[in-house]
Amino acid sequence: MSITFSIKGTIDARRSARNYQMKPVDKDVMDAIKNFARAMPIPFDHHVTIRFFQADPTKVLYPFMKSPPNNIAFLSETDIIAISKVGFVGELLILYSQSKNLSTCWYGHYKLAELERLMPHLQSPDQLKEANTGFGYSKGETSGERAICITPLGYYEHSGLRLMDRITEKTVSHKRKEIIALLENQDDFSYLSDDILYALDLGRKAPSAGNSQMWRFGFDDSFNTITVAMPPGYQHFKWEHPNVDIGICACHVWLGLLDRGWQPTVKVCEEAGRAVWKISLA
């Protein structure tokens, strides 16, 4: 498994962007992203569908934010494991895009009716009613393949009011918890090797809805396996699908171990109603 971009540099550079230039992505960069999307080095079986679509320069698809021309949708079935895999697969494409100097932002609360108009994908118009007050694919598990999340893909607009960015800066900070605060058992901290600490450091930098950082790290197999999951029973008052975020974090942890020269095996299973990722040094 080889990743050609700088893993740590790319993770450190990524930020959710909510202000874009209204110009399309250069063709050669777009071709590179589409090629990467077609042959992503994902270390497990999955059925995540990636669709590139165009949006109009209005504030309809994303609340308060004008859509740039290029956008990506990540689609899958809606069970816990499938949506968690969307997080993992989608984040790898988001990081690849970042390595090409493009900006992105995970959106779970996109306007479903507008997405359907721009990129027809629903099996029946009735499915529009499942969106939570019009946003996202549904409140919980439902039938068929859905757009779990979408992201704009484009060039950051540095000038202008950046109102949304300023609001977000105030309400949802970019700050991250320390590794020790993310351990299921804080006593484990002193047993962690440099490589594991490196991987967890990249894991804690993952994006999450509302910057909730709901992931917790545990260890199996004499510290040769890292587990990534939310605490059993975790619920967020606004975000219905935190297992997506857990997949994103698992992707960062996997990348961290790859970066240190390991070829980790990656498994995900359902335990206590949530996705549990197991990333093992091999």
Ligand SMILES: Cc1cc2nc3c(=O)[nH]c(=O)nc-3n(C[C@H](O)[C@H](O)[C@H](O)COP(=O)(O)O)c2cc1C
């Ligand atoms: C699964 C997921 C869904 C998200 N949904 C939204 C959204 O609907 N609207 C939004 O403005 N930001 C959304 N975000 C972006 C987060 O607010 C952002 O990642 C977090 O505040 C951390 O900031 P950073 O990405 O700049 O590090 C989402 C992030 C994730 C991972």
